[in-house]
Amino acid sequence: MRTLVAQGGALRLVETPDPEPGPGQVRIRVEAAAVNPIDLFTASGALPDYGLAPRLETYALGWDVAGVVDLAGPGVTTVRPGARVIGLSDRLTDRFKAQGDLVVLDEAAIAPAPAGVAAPEASTLPLNALTAMQALDLAGLAAGETLLVTGAAGGLGGYLVELAVARGIRVAAVAAPGDESLVRGFGAEWFIPRGADLAATVRAVVPGGVDGLVDAAVAGLPALDAVRNGGAFVAVGAGQAPLPLRGIRVSTVFVRADTAQLRDVAKLAEAGRLTMRVAGTYPLERAAEAHERLRRGGLRGRLVLLP
Structure with missing residues (x-):
């Protein structure tokens, strides 16, 4: 699989073995991953300066995901493979985050995706x-x-x-x-x-x-x-x-993943009570362009990466 990382202030799309879900976790095949200001901050290498993370050689990127569960770990009870979900990757030092082909999240960090909402729009919700x-x-x-x-x-x-x-x-x-x-x-x-x-x-x-x-x-x-x-x-x-x-x-x-709140968010989106705005989409291979466009500012909506 491919995953986007920041290394020395530069973005790299690297090939890694597919991650495996542990107990209480699911693996999601990413359909869409929004790009947020926290991704720019992470890529800049500034996390350790604010006491938010240890100084690492590489940081994986991406908090928001919309996709399909393709593998469930032991003990997962609320979703099965094939389910469309949204989720929040809220740990700054996870080796695999949302801007990639696959991401592993705790069952408590996901919720059913809002029905009738396309993946790019749904991916703007969690964070x-x-x-x-x-x-x-x-x-x-x-x-x-x-x-x-x-x-x-x-x-x-x-x-x-x-x-x-x-x-x-x-x-x-x-x-x-x-x-x-x-x-x-x-x-x-x-x-x-x-x-x-x-x-x-x-x-x-x-x-x-x-x-x-x-x-x-x-x-x-x-x-x-x-x-x-x-x-x-x-x-x-x-x-x-x-x-x-x-x-x-x-x-x-400081945001935290919360499946009950994420379910409420999805229901509000389903009912048309939240306005999901996508300013543009980029293939994962052009992630650096999306990050640079966000850095320039002036957007009204989120940029979204599509693996």
């Missing part, structure tokens, strides 16, 4: 939708409360808006001026153009500040001022959380 769901859980907002989402037009931000609205939360969305119709289509009640004085603009429409904020755009400390005293601020990723000023609960979301 970003689970991150969004778990960030909203950390924010702990109730129906009727207000949430500010930075980076609302991005892959993570779009799911944040839609999942929050599904919980009855009122959303203010920050995005580029040209993305207003897009994020309002996700269900945002208020639109905040990127580059505006964030705290002043938010407090003009939500007096006293929002109840919570999920910082998908890594705006950091300037965004904290848009949150009311005693509210909630959820940072995304390592090293991005501001100090908990004014009694604001500050936390950081």
Whole structure:
């Protein structure tokens, strides 16, 4: 089989023996694997600098997968070979990850793929939708409360808006001026153009500040001022959380595989309540082009590799 790895800052597609599933694991024949910013970060070699992984010669790439189970290990009870699934490869140092021909995942890291959804679209769900769901859980907002989402037009931000609205939360969305119709289509009640004085603009429409904020755009400390005293601020990723000023609960979301939540995500996608956006597809052999295109930015949706 082929698997994509980063070695010395360069991407290489290497041939390896097929991985075998252990107890409680399944092997998935990959149909589609989304490319995410964490893949660029991993390929850069920066993981050890942030204490996220030991310094290794090579790192396998790819978190999101949509595909077909082709082999189940001992003790697997919820899926059989031939089942279409989506899954999250959430361990940074796994030897085999999603950007390859085959990937082995724990049974607890997969869920049935949403019916009627093509593999490229389905592959955009696990990492970003689970991150969004778990960030909203950390924010702990109730129906009727207000949430500010930075980076609302991005892959993570779009799911944040839609999942929050599904919980009855009122959303203010920050995005580029040209993305207003897009994020309002996700269900945002208020639109905040990127580059505006964030705290002043938010407090003009939500007096006293929002109840919570999920910082998908890594705006950091300037965004904290848009949150009311005693509210909630959820940072995304390592090293991005501001100090908990004014009694604001500050936390950081680090995504984890969760089969129950992934099943919920798939059901929402099946029902048409999540907008899966594919900005383009590349064959696995052209993975370096996909990574470079993501690095240039400006996408509205995920790039997807097709083995």
